[in-house]
Amino acid sequence: MASLKDIRARIESTKNTQQITKAMKLVSASKLRKAQHNIVNMRPYALSLRRVISDITVTQKITHPLMERKDHVKKVLLVVLTSDRGLCGAFNTNINKYAENYYKENKNNFEKVDFFFIGKRGLDHFAKRKIQPIESITKLDKDISYKLAAEVAEKLLKQYLSGEYDEIRLIYNEFKSAISQNVVCETLIPINVGLSSFAEGKNKNNFSKDLVFEPTAKEIIDQLLVKHFDLLVYRCMSESVAAEHGARMTAMENASNNAKDMIAKFSLTYNKLRQEKITTELTEIVSGAEALK
Amino acid sequence: MFKLTLVTPEKKLVMEQDVESVIVPAFKGELNILSGHTPLITTLETGVVKWKEKGKENYNYAVVSWGYCEIFPGGVDILADVADLPADVDAEECKRFISASEKRLNTEVLDDDTFTDISREIVRKRADIEISKYKLN
Numbered sequence: 001m002a003s004l005k006d007i008r009a010r011i012e013s014t015k016n017t018q019q020i021t022k023a024m025k026l027v028s029a030s031k032l033r034k035a036q037h038n039i040v041n042m043r044p045y046a047l048s049l050r051r052v053i054s055d056i057t058v059t060q061k062i063t064h065p066l067m068e069r070k071d072h073v074k075k076v077l078l079v080v081l082t083s084d085r086g087l088c089g090a091f092n093t094n095i096n097k098y099a100e101n102y103y104k105e106n107k108n109n110f111e112k113v114d115f116f117f118i119g120k121r122g123l124d125h126f127a128k129r130k131i132q133p134i135e136s137i138t139k140l141d142k143d144i145s146y147k148l149a150a151e152v153a154e155k156l157l158k159q160y161l162s163g164e165y166d167e168i169r170l171i172y173n174e175f176k177s178a179i180s181q182n183v184v185c186e187t188l189i190p191i192n193v194g195l196s197s198f199a200e201g202k203n204k205n206n207f208s209k210d211l212v213f214e215p216t217a218k219e220i221i222d223q224l225l226v227k228h229f230d231l232l233v234y235r236c237m238s239e240s241v242a243a244e245h246g247a248r249m250t251a252m253e254n255a256s257n258n259a260k261d262m263i264a265k266f267s268l269t270y271n272k273l274r275q276e277k278i279t280t281e282l283t284e285i286v287s288g289a290e291a292l293k
Numbered sequence: 294m295f296k297l298t299l300v301t302p303e304k305k306l307v308m309e310q311d312v313e314s315v316i317v318p319a320f321k322g323e324l325n326i327l328s329g330h331t332p333l334i335t336t337l338e339t340g341v342v343k344w345k346e347k348g349k350e351n352y353n354y355a356v357v358s359w360g361y362c363e364i365f366p367g368g369v370d371i372l373a374d375v376a377d378l379p380a381d382v383d384a385e386e387c388k389r390f391i392s393a394s395e396k397r398l399n400t401e402v403l404d405d406d407t408f409t410d411i412s413r414e415i416v417r418k419r420a421d422i423e424i425s426k427y428k429l430n
Contacts, residue, residue, distance in 0.1 A: 038303070041302075041303060041304055041305055042302050042303070044298070044300045044305060044308070045300045045301060045302050045372055046302075048298075048300070048363075048370050048372060049372060052334065052361075052363055056334070145303075146301075146302045146303050146374075211332045211333065211334060212331055212332065212333040212334070213333070213334055213335070214319060214320045214321055214333065214334070214335035214336070215320055215335075215336065217334075219336075220334060220335075220336060220361065223336060223359075223361070224361065227372075227374075230302075231302055234302055
């Protein structure tokens with residue numbers, strides 16, 4: 001049986017842990033708010049970019065190598081997006097598991113499956129399994145900026161255009177809400193602009209065919225597609241960051257609750273033990289006094 | 294009179310504001326957009342975007358780097374990579390950056406990509422210095 005002093009020490013240390021987890025939860029909550037803000041800020045840009053691309057491609061009947069789906073996909077590049085730090089529940093485990101299963105299932109279907117890691121957790125996980133990436137980016141501790149996303153996008157684009165791969169897919173955590181994340185596998189290239197904005201039909205009417213282009217429509221599409229791709233990568237990264245903070249917030253909330261339960265349990269044992277000790281002492285005194293009579 | 298929207302991936306600077314006139318650094322040179330302009334799509338060079346709000350005397354300024362501008366009946370959408378308002382600009386910092394980069398261009402051997410990148414940054418910082426005069430104090 002542990003002594004009173006031991007139990008007191010354990011209560012203290014649990015309290016300290018609880019303080020840390022509480023603080024981490026608060027930090028994550030504020031970071032989450034910022035990340036969500038980022039996603040919201042990006043929306044008008046993304047929407048209007050996509051609208052213009054699909055408007056131009058449809059009305060001017062332009063096709064672009066980046067948008068053409070290949071018939072036989074043989075070489076695939078998997079981009080795995082994780083976080084740099086742990087303590088965020090199943091956030092990274094889910095991604096790694098998914099990527100590993102995906103790799104095992106499709107290894108034989110394709111000629112080549114390569115990896116590109118963003119985030120330390122994914123890199124470490126696969127390094128243990130002796131899978132070397134073609135490239136990896138790990139220093140994500142600061143907030144993900146558009147500039148960083150553009151750099152990643154440029155690298156991926158280069159790989160694709162050089163003919164190394166037929167398809168580039170991204171595995172990441174989609175942000176659903178602060179408490180739930182979804183592992184998603186999305187095809188980055190070929191770019192799927194989608195004619196969805198046309199289906200919405202809202203802007204179709206005021207888009208004139210006599211539109212003036214400076215420089216030519218083709219050149220504009222070239223540049224816009226690259227921007228669209230940058231933005232796609234940026235969006236996925238922002239979602240992943242938001243999801244990470246959400247996951248960490250939930251994990252820390254659970255940890256704080258667990259610590260609370262533990263403290264309650266220890267306190268109970270502590271009080272019982274203390275009472276027992278007092279009772280024993282009293283009995284001793286009383287029986288000592290009896291003996292003296 | 295028409296509506297102006299100026300956004301970047303990271304922030305919304307102007308959302309559907311009523312304006313009288315917009316001047317953008319377009320592909321073929323500066324472009325002044327007034328109400329009733331032909332529909333047009335153009336890419337933007339690094340430079341200064343100016344717009345005059347409805348009923349105001351003075352122009353507002355922002356520096357944009359690569360972007361594009363879509364003019365449609367009823368409004369102008371400007372999508373830029375980066376956009377700085379006069380309040381975001383530190384003129385001293387820009388001057389230091391320009392002199393440091395010019396030194397690099399003159400002394401180091403750089404590959405084409407870096408060279409273009411640096412030159413573009415210099416143009417942007419010059420534009421930053423230009424608009425920093427309009428900082429509100």
